[in-house]
Amino acid sequence: MTDLLITEAAKQGLWAILYITLYFYTLREGRRQQTISATREDQLRDEASMLRKECLDREAKLTNFIDNMAKQFERLATQYERIAADVQEIRVDLEHKVDRTELK
Numbered sequence: 001m002t003d004l005l006i007t008e009a010a011k012q013g014l015w016a017i018l019y020i021t022l023y024f025y026t027l028r029e030g031r032r033q034q035t036i037s038a039t040r041e042d043q044l045r046d047e048a049s050m051l052r053k054e055c056l057d058r059e060a061k062l063t064n065f066i067d068n069m070a071k072q073f074e075r076l077a078t079q080y081e082r083i084a085a086d087v088q089e090i091r092v093d094l095e096h097k098v099d100r101t102e103l104k
Helices: 002-011 016-104
Strands: none
Touching: 002 016
């Protein structure tokens, strides 16, 4: 078909040949650009998928870290309450001892 068009264009003159040649070049270049674009889109999709997976993994790690920190904070709060109760008990004992020594 290409040869037929070029032969018919040759009968019409130089400008017709140039037009047909440019037309075919444009078609080939368009197909080539579509192939390149499709390849690029596939690569970008793959990269986006990989980044999404990395983000989900990072989010899971951070969530686990925060959960662990919350558990440690709860343990520290419990220990602090115990220490505060012990300190209060020691104060009360010392006050009783001071009161007893003053009474004697």
